[in-house]
Amino acid sequence: MDTVTYPQPAVANFITEHFVPIRLLLNRSQDQIHFRTHRVIWTPSIVIADRRGVGHYQSPGYLPPELFLPMLRIGLGRALTAWMRYDEAATHLEAVASDQTSGLAPEALYWLGVAWYLKERRRAPMMRAWNKLRELYPRSVWAARVPPNQENEPEE
Amino acid sequence: MGTANIHWETEWPTAQERAQRERKYLLLDFSREH
Numbered sequence: 001m002d003t004v005t006y007p008q009p010a011v012a013n014f015i016t017e018h019f020v021p022i023r024l025l026l027n028r029s030q031d032q033i034h035f036r037t038h039r040v041i042w043t044p045s046i047v048i049a050d051r052r053g054v055g056h057y058q059s060p061g062y063l064p065p066e067l068f069l070p071m072l073r074i075g076l077g078r079a080l081t082a083w084m085r086y087d088e089a090a091t092h093l094e095a096v097a098s099d100q101t102s103g104l105a106p107e108a109l110y111w112l113g114v115a116w117y118l119k120e121r122r123r124a125p126m127m128r129a130w131n132k133l134r135e136l137y138p139r140s141v142w143a144a145r146v147p148p149n150q151e152n153e154p155e156e
Numbered sequence: 157m158g159t160a161n162i163h164w165e166t167e168w169p170t171a172q173e174r175a176q177r178e179r180k181y182l183l184l185d186f187s188r189e190h
Binding site for chain 2: 001006007008009011012013015016018019020021022023024025026027028030031034035038040043044045046047048049050051052053055056072076079
C-alpha cells in the first residue's frame with residue numbers, strides 16, 4: 001500500500017481532502033484496542049469511521065489505486081448516508097457507478113439506490129439505480145441482493 | 157507520474173480534536189510494521 005497505492009496523487013489528494021488519516025499498527029500495544037473494537041483480523045484493512053470512531057465501512061486486504069479510490073468513495077458514501085448527507089453520498093457513489101469498467105460499480109449502484117430511497121422514502125428513485133444494476137451487472141452479487149418484484153410493491 | 161504524501165496521524169485523536177475536524181471522516185489504516 002505504501003509503495004504503490006498511497007503515493008498515487010489522486011489517492012493521496014482524495015484522502016487529504018476528505019479524511020483524517022490515522023495509521024494503527026498491530027505491533028503497537030496502544031493500537032490493539034482499535035483492532036478489537038473494529039473486529040479487524042487481517043492487515044492491511046481499511047475502516048472508514050465517523051468522528052466518534054464508529055465504523056461505517058470496512059475493506060480488507062490490499063487494493064491497487066484504480067480500485068482503492070472507488071472503494072474510498074463507496075466507504076465515504078456509506079458514512080455520509082448514515083449521517084443523512086444523502087446528496088453528498090450520491091455524488092461519490094455516482095462517480096464510481098459511472099465507470100462501468102470498475103469492479104466496484106455494482107456495489108456503488110446498490111448503495112446509491114439505498115441513499116436515494118432513504119432521502120426520498122420512495123421506491124422509484126431506488127429502482128432507477130437498482131434496475132441499472134440488474135441490467136448492467138446481472139451476475140454480480142450486488143444485483144442478487146435486489147429482491148425480485150420490487151417494482152410492483154406499492155409506495156408506502 | 158509524480159507521487160504525493162499522506163500525513164498519517166499515529167495517535168488516536170481526542171474527542172475534542174476529532175470534533176475540530178468538522179465534517180471529515182476518519183480513515184483508519186490497520187497495518188503492521190515491517
